[in-house]
Amino acid sequence: MKAEILATGDEIRSGALVDSNSAYISELLEQHGIEVVRHTSVGDVMPILVKTLREIGDRADVAVVTGGLGPTTDDLSAEAAAKAIGVELAFDSRAMENVASFFKKVNRPMGESNRKQAFLPTGCKVLYNPVGTAPGFALTIKRCRFFFLPGVPYEMKRMLADQVIPDMRALKGDEHIHSRVRTITTFGLPESLAGEKMAGVEAAFPGIKLGLRANFPLIQVKFYSRDEDAARLDKRLDDAGRWAIERLGSAVVSEAGESMEAVVGHLLTAQSATLALAESCTGGLVANWLTNVAGSSNYFLFSGVTYSNEAKMKVLGVRQATLEKYGAVHEETAREMAEGARQVAGATYGLSTSGIAGPDGGTPDKPVGTVCIGVATPDRAFGRRLTFRFGKRLMNKKIFAVAALDLLRKELLDKK
CATH class of the missing domain: 3.40.980.10 (MoaB/Mog-like domain)
Known part of the structure; x- marks a missing residue:
């Protein structure tokens, strides 16, 4: 039909x-x-x-x-x-x-x-x-x-x-054609490279049709297939899925096509853990995404959009000496922000973002697209600096937010 x-x-x-x-x-x-x-x-x-x-x-x-x-x-x-x-x-x-x-x-x-x-x-x-x-x-x-x-x-x-x-x-009526779509969510690969890694899938698995969907900054790899035999169809998609996951490697966020925030939510729930956020450059975007997931009240405790240095000190307890020495966009500042959010909320984990979304405000040492992400766990706290080359403010905010959640995701996977 x-x-x-x-x-x-x-x-x-x-x-x-x-x-x-x-x-x-x-x-x-x-x-x-x-x-x-x-x-x-x-x-x-x-x-x-x-x-x-x-x-x-x-x-x-x-x-x-x-x-x-x-x-x-x-x-x-x-x-x-x-x-x-x-x-x-x-x-x-x-x-x-x-x-x-x-x-x-x-x-x-x-x-x-x-x-x-x-x-x-x-x-x-x-x-x-x-x-x-x-x-x-x-x-x-x-x-x-x-x-x-x-x-x-x-x-x-x-x-x-x-x-x-x-x-x-x-x-x-009697036209029993089964149709399925298998979706794998990835982060960290451009669409062109994801396509290159998937080259040959249609030849290796006849009956599979490949599709790539960019939902910046995530890429979804989609396999479409139809068959009269449901069991044969499911096996074909399972085999193609395993083939794809092996080639995509650490870029795979979800084997079931879920969003980054949903995956992080599942991991927090599985560990009976809670999360607090301190956002600067992302302006509450991470909190918005997390709370769009049903059931997030079970693990999401607190979000502070601490845009100014004064807010970082008064709300999160970031040291003035840290800000004077390193500035707001620095791994050490992000680390203290994450620790402060975790302590304020009494959460298992703290996550922070501080960066330069642009289009102005960059320097040679900290160009537009620089983000510092802090993660605080029950055992340790650390900061990471990443640089993305996007000139548009909203694109940078989105990729900063996803990168922060991805860093937390990897930390949660290590705890499994």
Whole structure:
């Protein structure tokens, strides 16, 4: 079964809004053995929308369309779908009930413009939206079954899982093709070098397709494969995974595609350990990432964004003599920051960052891209200096934060 995804809206077409929906839909469909062969994005122009729907109808077995189901005049998906199959829009009482029930649930008055959302192509199947105002719908255009969903991600995800996937699986019937994606997260290798290390994997393991995804500063190595035999498919991916891990070596952060912060969280949990942070140049970024992981309250105790030298001394107990001798960006300063955070919070581990994110402020001895990371453990405390050659401030902040977590990760692995 071949699938296509169509993202609509001028904000998507123009790049003003990142289309995360299509990536999510693709991944979920692939997990259910439905091959996604094309992504398309079009703006809010009726003739182009109608033409695109008909073209997809000629090519695909199923399609998911996101966006254009709202109450405003530039929400054109329902009308475009009706034109594509030559029918009129008709008022649907079930759709109207969906719209009205949402406003009743949130105790807000419904605007007159929201009635527009209940006008759907004649003969379509209404898809109930339990978390928003916009009902979706399904219909067939030429050879393809289309599912029209809202562009709001949490609404789309709920409807996709509850209604679209079951319908697609029923359409798929006896076509038992299993699809898997195996992801390995790495840090410390540029994408080009990761690609070189993976050269030959498709020849060594027929049926494997290699993909590399850069999520700066991490690189994800992805193996895609499909097979009628699930056991054979899993073995192929396991064998390819071991092959890749051997070649990637110490750059491997997670064999299951997890983020750096999730891996650190798992290691802290396994040791019943806790963590405190002292951030300067990263401005709370490490804390933000760690607390995005569910369950982080079990191990994350404290974060101090001690940007000024005065804060480093008053909050963390960094010695004035250290700052006068070495400055804020130095291994010794970072070490004392980590020790101070650990002591203030009573944590098992302390982690600190102090650096020069740029674009200004560098010196010949400490150029832009320099970061000093401190780690304090129950047994010792130390600082490390690293230099990255990125001129952009946000890029430097991200790689500083990941490098700090990676240093802690390696320390935690040594304790296992």
